Amino acid sequence: MKRNIIVVGANQTGLVFAAFAKTAGFDVTVYEAKKQCDVAYDWTDDMVEETFEEVGMPLPPKEIYTRKRNWTFVPPEKGVNVLMDLPDDQLDMAIYRRPFNAWLLSRAECAGVKVFYETPVKHAIVENDVVLGAELENGEVVPAGLVVDCGGVNSAVRKSLPESLKITRNVDKNDTFIVRRTFFNRPENTARPKYTNRAYLKHINERGISWCTLSHDEKQADVLIGRVGEMSDKTYENALADIRRDNEIVGDKIITGGQLLQIPVRHPLSRFVANGYALLGDSACMTIPMLGSGMASGMKAGKMLSEVISSPVTENPFSVENLYRYQARFMKEIGGKHAAVDMMKNWLLNSKKGDVDFLLGKGVVSRKVLIEASAGHMIVMSPAEMAQAAVKGIAKLPLLLNLAVLLQKMKKECKTASNMPKYYDEAAFSKWEEKYEKPFRK
Numbered sequence: 001m002k003r004n005i006i007v008v009g010a011n012q013t014g015l016v017f018a019a020f021a022k023t024a025g026f027d028v029t030v031y032e033a034k035k036q037c038d039v040a041y042d043w044t045d046d047m048v049e050e051t052f053e054e055v056g057m058p059l060p061p062k063e064i065y066t067r068k069r070n071w072t073f074v075p076p077e078k079g080v081n082v083l084m085d086l087p088d089d090q091l092d093m094a095i096y097r098r099p100f101n102a103w104l105l106s107r108a109e110c111a112g113v114k115v116f117y118e119t120p121v122k123h124a125i126v127e128n129d130v131v132l133g134a135e136l137e138n139g140e141v142v143p144a145g146l147v148v149d150c151g152g153v154n155s156a157v158r159k160s161l162p163e164s165l166k167i168t169r170n171v172d173k174n175d176t177f178i179v180r181r182t183f184f185n186r187p188e189n190t191a192r193p194k195y196t197n198r199a200y201l202k203h204i205n206e207r208g209i210s211w212c213t214l215s216h217d218e219k220q221a222d223v224l225i226g227r228v229g230e231m232s233d234k235t236y237e238n239a240l241a242d243i244r245r246d247n248e249i250v251g252d253k254i255i256t257g258g259q260l261l262q263i264p265v266r267h268p269l270s271r272f273v274a275n276g277y278a279l280l281g282d283s284a285c286m287t288i289p290m291l292g293s294g295m296a297s298g299m300k301a302g303k304m305l306s307e308v309i310s311s312p313v314t315e316n317p318f319s320v321e322n323l324y325r326y327q328a329r330f331m332k333e334i335g336g337k338h339a340a341v342d343m344m345k346n347w348l349l350n351s352k353k354g355d356v357d358f359l360l361g362k363g364v365v366s367r368k369v370l371i372e373a374s375a376g377h378m379i380v381m382s383p384a385e386m387a388q389a390a391v392k393g394i395a396k397l398p399l400l401l402n403l404a405v406l407l408q409k410m411k412k413e414c415k416t417a418s419n420m421p422k423y424y425d426e427a428a429f430s431k432w433e434e435k436y437e438k439p440f441r442k
Protein backbone atom coordinates (compact mmCIF):
# COMPACT_ATOMS: atom_id res chain seq x y z
CA MET A 1 0.00 0.00 0.00
CA LYS A 2 1.27 3.48 -0.90
CA ARG A 3 1.98 5.80 2.05
CA ASN A 4 2.51 8.93 0.01
CA ILE A 5 0.12 11.88 -0.02
CA ILE A 6 -0.51 14.49 -2.69
CA VAL A 7 -1.89 17.81 -1.49
CA VAL A 8 -3.61 20.06 -4.04
CA GLY A 9 -3.16 23.76 -3.18
CA ALA A 10 -0.61 25.60 -1.02
CA ASN A 11 -2.68 28.18 0.79
CA GLN A 12 -2.98 27.87 4.55
CA THR A 13 -5.18 24.74 4.63
CA GLY A 14 -2.89 22.73 2.36
CA LEU A 15 0.32 23.84 4.06
CA VAL A 16 -0.94 23.25 7.61
CA PHE A 17 -2.18 19.76 6.78
CA ALA A 18 0.99 18.92 4.83
CA ALA A 19 3.25 19.83 7.78
CA PHE A 20 1.20 17.76 10.23
CA ALA A 21 1.03 14.74 7.90
CA LYS A 22 4.76 14.85 7.19
CA THR A 23 5.55 15.08 10.90
CA ALA A 24 3.31 12.04 11.42
CA GLY A 25 5.56 10.05 9.06
CA PHE A 26 3.89 10.30 5.64
CA ASP A 27 5.66 11.30 2.47
CA VAL A 28 3.91 14.54 1.42
CA THR A 29 4.10 16.55 -1.81
CA VAL A 30 2.12 19.74 -2.40
CA TYR A 31 1.24 20.98 -5.91
CA GLU A 32 0.17 24.60 -6.29
CA ALA A 33 -1.11 26.14 -9.52
CA LYS A 34 0.12 29.68 -8.81
CA LYS A 35 3.50 31.28 -8.11
CA GLN A 36 4.33 31.35 -4.39
CA CYS A 37 4.05 35.17 -4.25
CA ASP A 38 0.52 35.09 -5.72
CA VAL A 39 -1.04 32.44 -3.49
CA ALA A 40 -2.17 34.61 -0.58
CA TYR A 41 -4.06 37.89 -0.65
CA ASP A 42 -2.31 41.20 -0.21
CA TRP A 43 -4.18 42.24 2.95
CA THR A 44 -5.06 41.16 6.49
CA ASP A 45 -7.84 38.75 7.38
CA ASP A 46 -9.22 37.83 10.75
CA MET A 47 -8.87 34.74 12.84
CA VAL A 48 -9.47 33.72 16.44
CA GLU A 49 -6.12 33.57 18.24
CA GLU A 50 -7.00 30.36 20.13
CA THR A 51 -6.99 28.50 16.79
CA PHE A 52 -3.21 28.13 17.03
CA GLU A 53 -3.34 26.61 20.50
CA GLU A 54 -6.20 24.33 19.45
CA VAL A 55 -4.26 22.90 16.53
CA GLY A 56 -1.01 22.77 18.53
CA MET A 57 0.92 25.43 16.64
CA PRO A 58 2.85 28.39 18.01
CA LEU A 59 1.53 31.88 17.31
CA PRO A 60 2.97 33.39 14.11
CA PRO A 61 5.71 36.01 14.55
CA LYS A 62 4.32 39.21 16.06
CA GLU A 63 5.17 41.37 13.06
CA ILE A 64 2.73 39.50 10.81
CA TYR A 65 -0.41 40.14 12.77
CA THR A 66 -2.16 42.89 14.59
CA ARG A 67 -5.48 43.22 16.42
CA LYS A 68 -8.81 43.52 14.64
CA ARG A 69 -11.03 46.44 15.62
CA ASN A 70 -14.64 46.00 16.72
CA TRP A 71 -17.23 45.48 14.01
CA THR A 72 -20.28 47.73 13.80
CA PHE A 73 -23.27 46.12 12.11
CA VAL A 74 -25.50 48.35 9.99
CA PRO A 75 -28.97 47.16 8.85
CA PRO A 76 -30.29 48.01 5.34
CA GLU A 77 -32.09 51.25 6.24
CA LYS A 78 -29.11 52.30 8.39
CA GLY A 79 -31.25 53.52 11.28
CA VAL A 80 -28.82 52.16 13.83
CA ASN A 81 -25.13 51.27 14.23
CA VAL A 82 -24.71 48.17 16.40
CA LEU A 83 -21.17 48.32 17.79
CA MET A 84 -19.84 44.96 19.03
CA ASP A 85 -17.80 46.62 21.77
CA LEU A 86 -15.69 43.58 22.63
CA PRO A 87 -12.72 44.18 24.92
CA ASP A 88 -9.32 44.15 23.18
CA ASP A 89 -8.36 40.70 24.46
CA GLN A 90 -11.46 39.18 22.84
CA LEU A 91 -10.89 40.70 19.42
CA ASP A 92 -9.65 38.53 16.55
CA MET A 93 -6.13 38.65 15.20
CA ALA A 94 -5.80 40.39 11.84
CA ILE A 95 -3.16 38.40 9.95
CA TYR A 96 -1.15 39.71 6.99
CA ARG A 97 -1.87 36.85 4.65
CA ARG A 98 1.23 36.91 2.45
CA PRO A 99 3.79 36.72 5.27
CA PHE A 100 1.49 34.24 7.02
CA ASN A 101 1.58 32.01 3.97
CA ALA A 102 5.39 32.34 3.78
CA TRP A 103 5.63 31.39 7.48
CA LEU A 104 3.44 28.30 6.95
CA LEU A 105 5.51 27.35 3.91
CA SER A 106 8.75 27.55 5.87
CA ARG A 107 7.25 25.35 8.62
CA ALA A 108 6.08 22.79 6.06
CA GLU A 109 9.43 22.76 4.25
CA CYS A 110 11.32 22.45 7.56
CA ALA A 111 9.17 19.39 8.31
CA GLY A 112 10.32 17.93 4.96
CA VAL A 113 7.29 18.62 2.76
CA LYS A 114 8.07 19.11 -0.96
CA VAL A 115 6.16 22.01 -2.54
CA PHE A 116 5.95 22.60 -6.29
CA TYR A 117 4.62 25.96 -7.53
CA GLU A 118 3.16 26.71 -10.96
CA THR A 119 2.28 23.03 -11.15
CA PRO A 120 -1.49 22.68 -11.45
CA VAL A 121 -3.11 19.32 -10.89
CA LYS A 122 -5.35 18.48 -13.85
CA HIS A 123 -7.51 15.74 -12.41
CA ALA A 124 -7.69 12.82 -10.03
CA ILE A 125 -6.97 9.34 -11.32
CA VAL A 126 -9.81 7.08 -10.28
CA GLU A 127 -10.31 3.38 -10.85
CA ASN A 128 -13.16 1.32 -9.41
CA ASP A 129 -14.09 4.23 -7.13
CA VAL A 130 -10.62 4.39 -5.60
CA VAL A 131 -8.54 7.56 -6.09
CA LEU A 132 -5.09 6.33 -7.06
CA GLY A 133 -3.28 9.62 -7.62
CA ALA A 134 -3.43 12.60 -9.92
CA GLU A 135 -2.35 13.78 -13.32
CA LEU A 136 -0.62 17.16 -13.47
CA GLU A 137 -1.29 19.71 -16.22
CA ASN A 138 2.25 19.01 -17.50
CA GLY A 139 1.21 15.42 -18.22
CA GLU A 140 3.04 13.80 -15.33
CA VAL A 141 1.11 11.06 -13.56
CA VAL A 142 1.67 10.92 -9.79
CA PRO A 143 0.42 7.79 -8.04
CA ALA A 144 -0.55 8.34 -4.38
CA GLY A 145 -2.18 6.57 -1.46
CA LEU A 146 -4.16 9.72 -0.66
CA VAL A 147 -5.07 12.89 -2.56
CA VAL A 148 -5.97 15.73 -0.19
CA ASP A 149 -7.89 18.35 -2.09
CA CYS A 150 -7.25 21.84 -0.69
CA GLY A 151 -7.89 23.46 -4.07
CA GLY A 152 -10.56 25.90 -2.87
CA VAL A 153 -14.22 26.36 -3.72
CA ASN A 154 -13.71 25.73 -7.44
CA SER A 155 -11.23 22.88 -7.16
CA ALA A 156 -10.69 21.34 -10.59
CA VAL A 157 -9.78 18.07 -8.92
CA ARG A 158 -13.09 17.82 -7.06
CA LYS A 159 -14.88 18.67 -10.31
CA SER A 160 -13.02 15.85 -12.07
CA LEU A 161 -14.35 13.10 -9.78
CA PRO A 162 -16.75 10.53 -11.21
CA GLU A 163 -20.37 10.79 -10.13
CA SER A 164 -20.15 7.35 -8.54
CA LEU A 165 -18.09 8.80 -5.65
CA LYS A 166 -21.20 10.86 -4.71
CA ILE A 167 -19.13 13.94 -3.83
CA THR A 168 -20.68 17.28 -4.84
CA ARG A 169 -18.58 18.40 -7.79
CA ASN A 170 -19.94 21.88 -8.39
CA VAL A 171 -20.84 24.30 -5.61
CA ASP A 172 -24.02 26.16 -6.57
CA LYS A 173 -23.11 29.79 -7.24
CA ASN A 174 -26.02 30.85 -5.03
CA ASP A 175 -24.15 29.24 -2.14
CA THR A 176 -21.27 31.65 -2.66
CA PHE A 177 -20.60 35.34 -2.23
CA ILE A 178 -19.10 37.04 -5.24
CA VAL A 179 -16.95 39.74 -3.69
CA ARG A 180 -14.77 42.62 -4.74
CA ARG A 181 -12.44 43.93 -2.05
CA THR A 182 -10.57 47.13 -2.80
CA PHE A 183 -8.27 49.36 -0.78
CA PHE A 184 -8.73 53.05 -1.62
CA ASN A 185 -6.60 55.98 -0.50
CA ARG A 186 -7.95 57.89 2.48
CA PRO A 187 -8.14 61.57 1.42
CA GLU A 188 -6.17 63.97 3.60
CA ASN A 189 -8.01 65.87 6.32
CA THR A 190 -10.80 63.32 6.64
CA ALA A 191 -11.83 62.75 10.25
CA ARG A 192 -11.19 59.39 11.88
CA PRO A 193 -14.58 57.65 11.70
CA LYS A 194 -16.43 56.92 14.94
CA TYR A 195 -17.18 53.42 13.63
CA THR A 196 -13.95 52.20 12.03
CA ASN A 197 -15.28 48.83 10.82
CA ARG A 198 -18.80 48.97 9.45
CA ALA A 199 -20.44 45.81 8.09
CA TYR A 200 -23.61 46.48 6.08
CA LEU A 201 -26.08 43.59 6.35
CA LYS A 202 -28.28 43.23 3.26
CA HIS A 203 -26.65 46.39 2.07
CA ILE A 204 -29.15 48.65 0.24
CA ASN A 205 -31.63 45.80 0.61
CA GLU A 206 -29.65 43.54 -1.71
CA ARG A 207 -28.75 39.91 -1.07
CA GLY A 208 -25.29 40.18 0.40
CA ILE A 209 -23.01 42.20 2.60
CA SER A 210 -20.62 45.10 2.20
CA TRP A 211 -18.09 46.61 4.55
CA CYS A 212 -16.00 49.71 4.90
CA THR A 213 -13.14 49.64 7.37
CA LEU A 214 -10.21 51.90 8.14
CA SER A 215 -6.95 50.10 7.34
CA HIS A 216 -4.56 49.34 10.19
CA ASP A 217 -2.18 52.16 9.24
CA GLU A 218 -5.26 54.43 8.94
CA LYS A 219 -4.14 55.58 5.49
CA GLN A 220 -6.60 53.55 3.43
CA ALA A 221 -10.25 52.54 3.31
CA ASP A 222 -10.85 48.81 2.88
CA VAL A 223 -14.12 48.35 0.98
CA LEU A 224 -15.70 44.96 0.34
CA ILE A 225 -18.86 44.47 -1.65
CA GLY A 226 -20.25 40.95 -1.80
CA ARG A 227 -23.45 39.63 -3.31
CA VAL A 228 -24.96 36.17 -3.44
CA GLY A 229 -24.38 34.29 -6.69
CA GLU A 230 -23.41 37.13 -8.99
CA MET A 231 -22.51 40.80 -8.99
CA SER A 232 -22.77 42.98 -12.08
CA ASP A 233 -20.57 46.06 -12.55
CA LYS A 234 -23.69 48.17 -12.09
CA THR A 235 -24.52 46.52 -8.75
CA TYR A 236 -20.94 47.08 -7.63
CA GLU A 237 -20.88 50.74 -8.70
CA ASN A 238 -24.23 51.47 -6.98
CA ALA A 239 -23.08 49.83 -3.77
CA LEU A 240 -19.72 51.61 -3.86
CA ALA A 241 -21.43 54.97 -4.39
CA ASP A 242 -23.57 54.28 -1.34
CA ILE A 243 -20.52 53.34 0.74
CA ARG A 244 -18.80 56.54 -0.36
CA ARG A 245 -21.79 58.65 0.70
CA ASP A 246 -21.55 57.16 4.20
CA ASN A 247 -17.79 57.08 4.54
CA GLU A 248 -15.73 60.09 3.56
CA ILE A 249 -12.53 58.04 4.09
CA VAL A 250 -13.04 56.29 0.72
CA GLY A 251 -10.89 58.13 -1.82
CA ASP A 252 -10.77 57.69 -5.61
CA LYS A 253 -7.38 56.05 -5.95
CA ILE A 254 -7.13 52.24 -5.81
CA ILE A 255 -4.10 51.17 -3.76
CA THR A 256 -4.51 47.39 -3.96
CA GLY A 257 -7.10 44.63 -4.44
CA GLY A 258 -10.06 45.12 -6.74
CA GLN A 259 -10.23 41.60 -8.15
CA LEU A 260 -13.49 39.63 -8.22
CA LEU A 261 -13.36 36.64 -5.83
CA GLN A 262 -15.69 33.89 -4.70
CA ILE A 263 -16.27 32.70 -1.12
CA PRO A 264 -18.35 29.63 -0.23
CA VAL A 265 -21.03 30.60 2.29
CA ARG A 266 -22.94 27.39 2.84
CA HIS A 267 -23.04 24.44 5.21
CA PRO A 268 -20.18 21.96 4.64
CA LEU A 269 -20.58 19.57 1.72
CA SER A 270 -22.40 16.44 2.80
CA ARG A 271 -19.60 14.12 1.77
CA PHE A 272 -15.94 14.90 1.67
CA VAL A 273 -14.20 11.55 1.69
CA ALA A 274 -13.78 8.57 -0.66
CA ASN A 275 -11.24 5.76 -0.92
CA GLY A 276 -7.91 7.58 -1.32
CA TYR A 277 -9.41 11.07 -1.31
CA ALA A 278 -10.32 13.80 1.19
CA LEU A 279 -11.55 17.37 0.81
CA LEU A 280 -10.23 20.00 3.19
CA GLY A 281 -10.88 23.73 3.70
CA ASP A 282 -12.84 25.82 1.19
CA SER A 283 -13.01 22.89 -1.22
CA ALA A 284 -15.36 21.22 1.31
CA CYS A 285 -17.10 24.55 2.09
CA MET A 286 -15.79 24.74 5.64
CA THR A 287 -16.24 28.54 5.90
CA ILE A 288 -18.54 30.17 8.45
CA PRO A 289 -21.64 30.82 6.33
CA MET A 290 -22.41 34.25 7.82
CA LEU A 291 -19.21 36.07 6.79
CA GLY A 292 -17.23 33.46 4.85
CA SER A 293 -14.27 33.11 7.23
CA GLY A 294 -12.52 29.83 6.53
CA MET A 295 -8.91 29.99 7.69
CA ALA A 296 -9.46 28.61 11.19
CA SER A 297 -11.76 25.74 10.24
CA GLY A 298 -9.46 24.65 7.40
CA MET A 299 -6.50 24.55 9.77
CA LYS A 300 -8.44 22.67 12.47
CA ALA A 301 -9.74 20.18 9.92
CA GLY A 302 -6.17 19.68 8.66
CA LYS A 303 -5.10 18.70 12.15
CA MET A 304 -8.07 16.33 12.47
CA LEU A 305 -7.32 14.62 9.16
CA SER A 306 -3.66 14.13 10.05
CA GLU A 307 -4.65 12.59 13.40
CA VAL A 308 -7.17 10.24 11.79
CA ILE A 309 -4.73 8.90 9.20
CA SER A 310 -2.06 8.50 11.88
CA SER A 311 -4.29 6.27 14.01
CA PRO A 312 -6.25 4.16 11.54
CA VAL A 313 -9.00 1.82 12.65
CA THR A 314 -8.47 -0.28 9.54
CA GLU A 315 -5.24 -1.53 8.01
CA ASN A 316 -5.46 1.10 5.29
CA PRO A 317 -5.35 4.65 6.73
CA PHE A 318 -6.64 6.04 3.41
CA SER A 319 -9.72 3.81 3.13
CA VAL A 320 -13.10 5.50 3.10
CA GLU A 321 -13.91 3.65 6.35
CA ASN A 322 -11.02 5.37 8.08
CA LEU A 323 -11.31 8.80 6.40
CA TYR A 324 -14.99 8.85 7.32
CA ARG A 325 -13.92 9.29 10.96
CA TYR A 326 -12.34 12.60 9.96
CA GLN A 327 -15.56 13.90 8.41
CA ALA A 328 -17.60 12.68 11.40
CA ARG A 329 -15.26 14.50 13.78
CA PHE A 330 -15.32 17.69 11.74
CA MET A 331 -19.12 17.67 11.64
CA LYS A 332 -19.35 17.03 15.37
CA GLU A 333 -16.94 19.76 16.40
CA ILE A 334 -17.52 22.42 13.72
CA GLY A 335 -19.77 21.50 10.79
CA GLY A 336 -22.98 21.07 12.77
CA LYS A 337 -22.78 24.65 14.03
CA HIS A 338 -22.00 25.94 10.56
CA ALA A 339 -25.10 24.19 9.20
CA ALA A 340 -27.23 25.99 11.80
CA VAL A 341 -25.60 29.34 11.02
CA ASP A 342 -26.26 28.73 7.31
CA MET A 343 -29.96 28.48 8.10
CA MET A 344 -29.79 31.84 9.87
CA LYS A 345 -27.91 33.38 6.95
CA ASN A 346 -30.57 32.17 4.51
CA TRP A 347 -33.32 33.45 6.77
CA LEU A 348 -31.72 36.90 6.95
CA LEU A 349 -31.13 37.05 3.19
CA ASN A 350 -34.73 36.10 2.46
CA SER A 351 -36.26 38.31 5.14
CA LYS A 352 -38.79 40.98 4.15
CA LYS A 353 -37.77 44.60 3.74
CA GLY A 354 -37.71 46.26 7.14
CA ASP A 355 -37.31 43.04 9.17
CA VAL A 356 -33.55 43.22 9.71
CA ASP A 357 -33.87 46.93 10.58
CA PHE A 358 -36.56 46.15 13.12
CA LEU A 359 -34.65 43.26 14.71
CA LEU A 360 -31.40 45.19 15.07
CA GLY A 361 -33.02 48.56 15.77
CA LYS A 362 -35.11 47.22 18.63
CA GLY A 363 -32.30 45.04 19.94
CA VAL A 364 -34.33 41.83 19.40
CA VAL A 365 -31.25 40.36 17.76
CA SER A 366 -28.70 41.22 20.38
CA ARG A 367 -24.99 41.94 20.08
CA LYS A 368 -24.37 38.52 21.58
CA VAL A 369 -26.35 36.78 18.83
CA LEU A 370 -24.51 38.71 16.11
CA ILE A 371 -21.14 37.89 17.66
CA GLU A 372 -22.00 34.19 17.96
CA ALA A 373 -23.37 33.91 14.42
CA SER A 374 -20.40 35.65 12.82
CA ALA A 375 -18.04 33.40 14.79
CA GLY A 376 -19.89 30.33 13.47
CA HIS A 377 -21.24 29.30 16.88
CA MET A 378 -24.62 27.85 17.68
CA ILE A 379 -27.03 30.48 18.99
CA VAL A 380 -28.32 29.56 22.40
CA MET A 381 -30.71 31.94 24.18
CA SER A 382 -31.67 31.50 27.80
CA PRO A 383 -35.39 31.77 28.72
CA ALA A 384 -34.64 35.23 30.20
CA GLU A 385 -33.00 36.37 26.94
CA MET A 386 -35.95 34.99 24.97
CA ALA A 387 -38.37 36.89 27.19
CA GLN A 388 -36.38 40.10 26.78
CA ALA A 389 -36.33 39.68 22.99
CA ALA A 390 -40.09 39.07 23.01
CA VAL A 391 -40.74 42.29 24.93
CA LYS A 392 -38.54 44.30 22.59
CA GLY A 393 -40.10 42.82 19.47
CA ILE A 394 -43.73 42.67 20.55
CA ALA A 395 -44.77 45.13 17.80
CA LYS A 396 -43.99 42.49 15.17
CA LEU A 397 -45.27 39.32 16.75
CA PRO A 398 -45.44 37.19 13.54
CA LEU A 399 -41.81 38.05 12.84
CA LEU A 400 -40.87 37.04 16.38
CA LEU A 401 -42.66 33.73 16.05
CA ASN A 402 -40.94 33.14 12.75
CA LEU A 403 -37.60 33.80 14.45
CA ALA A 404 -38.46 31.44 17.30
CA VAL A 405 -39.30 28.70 14.78
CA LEU A 406 -36.00 29.35 13.02
CA LEU A 407 -34.06 28.92 16.29
CA GLN A 408 -35.77 25.58 16.88
CA LYS A 409 -35.00 24.41 13.35
CA MET A 410 -31.37 25.50 13.75
CA LYS A 411 -31.08 23.49 16.93
CA LYS A 412 -32.52 20.42 15.21
CA GLU A 413 -30.25 20.78 12.18
CA CYS A 414 -27.19 21.26 14.38
CA LYS A 415 -28.04 18.01 16.15
CA THR A 416 -28.55 16.11 12.88
CA ALA A 417 -25.42 17.51 11.27
CA SER A 418 -23.25 16.85 14.33
CA ASN A 419 -24.32 13.25 14.66
CA MET A 420 -23.23 11.30 11.62
CA PRO A 421 -23.53 7.54 12.00
CA LYS A 422 -20.59 6.49 14.14
CA TYR A 423 -18.99 4.09 11.65
CA TYR A 424 -18.93 4.12 7.87
CA ASP A 425 -21.82 2.27 6.35
CA GLU A 426 -22.89 3.44 2.89
CA ALA A 427 -26.62 3.01 3.43
CA ALA A 428 -26.60 4.80 6.79
CA PHE A 429 -24.34 7.55 5.43
CA SER A 430 -26.68 8.18 2.46
CA LYS A 431 -29.66 8.35 4.82
CA TRP A 432 -27.85 10.85 7.02
CA GLU A 433 -26.95 12.96 3.94
CA GLU A 434 -30.58 13.12 2.91
CA LYS A 435 -31.64 14.33 6.36
CA TYR A 436 -28.76 16.80 6.63
CA GLU A 437 -29.47 18.45 3.25
CA LYS A 438 -33.27 18.53 3.61
CA PRO A 439 -33.61 22.00 5.21
CA PHE A 440 -31.51 23.50 2.42
CA ARG A 441 -33.34 22.06 -0.57
CA LYS A 442 -34.48 24.91 -2.82
Ligand SMILES: Cc1cc2nc3c(=O)[nH]c(=O)nc-3n(C[C@H](O)[C@H](O)[C@H](O)COP(=O)(O)OP(=O)(O)OC[C@H]3O[C@@H](n4cnc5c(N)ncnc54)[C@H](O)[C@@H]3O)c2cc1C
Binds near residue numbers: 011046120151280295
Ligand atom coordinates in the same frame (compact mmCIF):
# COMPACT_ATOMS: atom_id res chain seq x y z
C1 LIG B 1 -12.26 39.09 0.40
C2 LIG B 1 -12.12 37.91 1.31
C3 LIG B 1 -12.04 38.10 2.69
C4 LIG B 1 -11.91 37.00 3.53
N1 LIG B 1 -11.81 37.22 4.88
C5 LIG B 1 -11.56 36.19 5.71
C6 LIG B 1 -11.33 36.40 7.10
O1 LIG B 1 -11.34 37.53 7.59
N2 LIG B 1 -11.08 35.32 7.87
C7 LIG B 1 -11.05 34.06 7.37
O2 LIG B 1 -10.83 33.11 8.12
N3 LIG B 1 -11.28 33.83 6.06
C8 LIG B 1 -11.52 34.86 5.22
N4 LIG B 1 -11.74 34.63 3.88
C9 LIG B 1 -11.86 33.23 3.42
C10 LIG B 1 -10.49 32.62 3.28
O3 LIG B 1 -9.75 33.36 2.34
C11 LIG B 1 -10.63 31.16 2.83
O4 LIG B 1 -11.52 30.50 3.67
C12 LIG B 1 -9.29 30.45 2.89
O5 LIG B 1 -8.33 31.11 2.10
C13 LIG B 1 -9.45 29.02 2.40
O6 LIG B 1 -8.20 28.44 2.34
P1 LIG B 1 -7.94 27.14 1.50
O7 LIG B 1 -6.48 26.91 1.61
O8 LIG B 1 -8.88 26.10 1.94
O9 LIG B 1 -8.35 27.50 0.00
P2 LIG B 1 -7.85 28.66 -0.94
O10 LIG B 1 -7.42 29.84 -0.16
O11 LIG B 1 -8.93 28.86 -1.94
O12 LIG B 1 -6.58 28.06 -1.65
C14 LIG B 1 -6.67 27.09 -2.65
C15 LIG B 1 -5.33 26.99 -3.34
O13 LIG B 1 -5.35 25.90 -4.22
C16 LIG B 1 -4.76 26.26 -5.44
N5 LIG B 1 -5.33 25.39 -6.49
C17 LIG B 1 -6.61 25.37 -6.94
N6 LIG B 1 -6.77 24.42 -7.86
C18 LIG B 1 -5.57 23.85 -8.02
C19 LIG B 1 -5.09 22.79 -8.87
N7 LIG B 1 -5.89 22.18 -9.73
N8 LIG B 1 -3.79 22.44 -8.77
C20 LIG B 1 -2.96 23.05 -7.89
N9 LIG B 1 -3.36 24.06 -7.10
C21 LIG B 1 -4.64 24.44 -7.15
C22 LIG B 1 -5.15 27.71 -5.60
O14 LIG B 1 -4.27 28.38 -6.50
C23 LIG B 1 -5.02 28.21 -4.18
O15 LIG B 1 -3.73 28.67 -3.88
C24 LIG B 1 -11.88 35.70 3.00
C25 LIG B 1 -11.97 35.51 1.61
C26 LIG B 1 -12.07 36.60 0.77
C27 LIG B 1 -12.15 36.37 -0.72
